[in-house]
Amino acid sequence: MDRLAVIAIGGNSLIKDKNRIGLMDQLATVKETCHNIAELVARGWNVAITHGNGPQVGFLIRRAELATKELPLIPLEFAVADTQGAIGYMIQQSLMNEFCRRGIKRKAVTVVTQVVVDKNDPAFQKPTKPIGSFMTKEEAMYHREKDGWTVVEDAGRGWRRVVPSPEPQKIVESEAIKDLIKEGYIVICVGGGGIPVIENEGQLEGIAAVIDKDYASSLLATEICASRLVISTGVNKVAINFGKPEQKEIDRMTAAEAEAYLAEGHFPPGNMGPKITAILRYLKNNGGEGLITSPAEIVAAMEGQSGTWIVP
Numbered sequence: 128m129d130r131l132a133v134i135a136i137g138g139n140s141l142i143k144d145k146n147r148i149g150l151m152d153q154l155a156t157v158k159e160t161c162h163n164i165a166e167l168v169a170r171g172w173n174v175a176i177t178h179g180n181g182p183q184v185g186f187l188i189r190r191a192e193l194a195t196k197e198l199p200l201i202p203l204e205f206a207v208a209d210t211q212g213a214i215g216y217m218i219q220q221s222l223m224n225e226f227c228r229r230g231i232k233r234k235a236v237t238v239v240t241q242v243v244v245d246k247n248d249p250a251f252q253k254p255t256k257p258i259g260s261f262m263t264k265e266e267a268m269y270h271r272e273k274d275g276w277t278v279v280e281d282a283g284r285g286w287r288r289v290v291p292s293p294e295p296q297k298i299v300e301s302e303a304i305k306d307l308i309k310e311g312y313i314v315i316c317v318g319g320g321g322i323p324v325i326e327n328e329g330q331l332e333g334i335a336a337v338i339d340k341d342y343a344s345s346l347l348a349t350e351i352c353a354s355r356l357v358i359s360t361g362v363n364k365v366a367i368n369f370g371k372p373e374q375k376e377i378d379r380m381t382a383a384e385a386e387a388y389l390a391e392g393h394f395p396p397g398n399m400g401p402k403i404t405a406i407l408r409y410l411k412n413n414g415g416e417g418l419i420t421s422p423a424e425i426v427a428a429m430e431g432q433s434g435t436w437i438v439p
């Protein structure tokens with residue numbers, strides 16, 4: 128569909144300062160992001176919005192773990208559902224307020240979205256999805272010993288707990304999402320990659336995992352025939368040799384160039400790697416254009432003045 132963009136907002140991009148991780152701080156960041164998304168709508172873009180939940184889902188299960196003397200644990204798939212609701216609420220309300228202020232006659236709505244995964248996906252045996260806070264190496268080793276967490280180093284930012292992240296196969300609510308878009312709603316969906324479910328003879332059942340929201344957003348962009356897949360994250364542009372003295376930001380790369388950089392290890396698993404792979408899958412299945420940028424640069428990037436473009 129012409130001028131229909133899927134905009135995927137990263138969970139980490141909602142946390143600007145690691146000392147300010149509360150929901151009200153995240154709401155303030157969501158408001159800034161939605162200010163820019165509303166500007167795109169004002170400029171004639173139709174958008175479907177997805178979001179991550181890596182930090183948020185980790186905070187939620189950690190809260191429950193610390194409160195076990197009083198309350199039961201939260202199964203991971205329920206924590207994904209909870210974060211879909213809370214982040215969806217923040218985006219939906221912030222967008223509606225922006226539309227009201229600007230006199231834009233559009234409404235935003237959040238769809239609780241389930242995404243089917245394969246219960247035999249090898250990802251269940253090999254956790255890769257970083258969730259929750261960044262830790263020092265000592266903290267990470269402590270939790271590995273004491274709590275049995277699997278932990279990894281995450282893009283030079285610290286250590287994080289990781290959980291299984293199976294491949295998204297099917298968006299259960301995709302017909303409803305398409306109908307709402309056709310009706311003119313700005314749809315917020317596939318939050319946190321979607322609530323992971325397995326399907327057996329038409330029956331759905333939740334399973335403990337966190338789906339990568341970039342992969343799920345790629346699936347959505349293909350299903351709704353979006354003309355752009357935009358991934359909004361913590362950097363204005365993708366770089367090669369990220370974090371090294373010879374780091375170089377990229378303005379534009381072809382799918383073939385992106386594949387080559389990926390193979391050379393410039394885009395690590397668990398952070399930039401899935402974003403590049405998600406865009407490559409979308410380009411292969413759909414055509415269109417991929418864009419990676421920060422929430423603050425979305426408008427300039429959509430006008431071709433910032434971000435990293437990935438093209439067929």
Ligand SMILES: Nc1ncnc2c1ncn2[C@@H]1O[C@H](COP(=O)(O)OP(=O)(O)O)[C@@H](O)[C@H]1O
Pocket residue numbers: 136137138139140179181282359360361362364365366367368369393394395397398399
């Ligand atoms: N090659 C790279 N170019 C730019 N950023 C990179 C690169 N490799 C790793 N990163 C890191 O990956 C982060 C994006 O991943 P992450 O924070 O997990 O995403 P999300 O915004 O979806 O939560 C960037 O903010 C940056 O710190």
Ligand SMILES: NC(=O)OP(=O)(O)O
Pocket residue numbers: 136137138139178179180181182257319320337338339340341
């Ligand atoms: N679910 C997910 O991929 O979240 P992040 O984008 O926050 O890592």
